[in-house]
């Protein structure tokens with residue numbers, strides 16, 4: 001009987017060493033010490049032994065039981081410690097790794113350029129005036145002195161709505177009329193930044209939605225020199241001190257005379273390069289003296305008042321300044337572009 005007990009103890013201790021988790025030590029407990037365990041079975045059968053044998057075997061069996069209970073406690077403690085070690089190792093953090101930068105949002109490139117331009121013009125005394133993106137045909141064309149058959153009115157240029165004569169503005173110039181009609185006969189200096197829409201094919205050079213800033217100054221003795229000074233100052237602040245500008249004669253129905261304005265190439269300084277197509281100049285805007293018909297439509301007497309106006313594409317300025325060669329990038333939501341510009 002004692003030999004059987006010794007063998008059971010050896011086997012139990014070996015099995016306990018093999019138990020690698022708390023679950024396995026639980027199973028071990030049921031196998032040997034539990035209610036239906038093998039040592040328990042032996043202890044229960046002591047009654048069948050002879051009087052002489054019983055105390056000896058009983059004593060030894062109880063010693064083994066205590067030894068196994070002691071061994072189980074130790075094994076459970078070390079298995080628990082090992083489990084903690086494994087968890088810690090699995091969740092270990094390498095504190096020497098470099099940190100990750102949080103991704104920061106930023107202003108859209110169009111907004112950056114718009115704010116920059118508005119700041120420059122505000123500081124010259126222009127006030128921002130809000131005007132609607134949805135206009136009547138009259139404000140967008142008629143009151144700006146477009147003849148009824150002007151090609152700009154054609155279907156392919158304008159987005160119409162289901163309401164007769166209601167369109168999406170094709171430029172910010174109709175805002176001139178809103179500002180004039182609000183303030184006439186006071187002198188005004190306003191800028192009108194905002195979205196415009198044109199029903200055109202989308203290409204690297206034209207989007208169907210884009211932004212412009214319109215400028216308008218009306219007063220008693222406003223001359224072409226004022227326009228020149230304003231635009232030269234703008235070009236110097238926007239594109240760098242010492243920039244030159246040049247005026248080319250042009251035509252817009254709402255200005256007379258009308259000009260297109262170039263700045264000397266910001267890349268080559270006028271020598272000729274790819275950006276300026278070897279001309280040395282970059283076109284930045286259209287401008288002119290407000291046409292007497294437009295002054296009258298706005299509520300100003302052309303015999304008493306004169307004014308200048310200009311209009312420029314915001315994405316175009318951003319493209320020139322930041323070397324972007326495709327306007328479609330602005331509205332295709334590619335973060336590689338949005339984060340870079």
Ligand code: DAH
Pocket residue numbers: 170171172173214215252255285286287288289309310311312
């Ligand atoms: N509205 C013109 C366009 O979209 C730009 C323009 C030209 C605005 C001359 C003006 C101006 O105020 O005087 O092409």
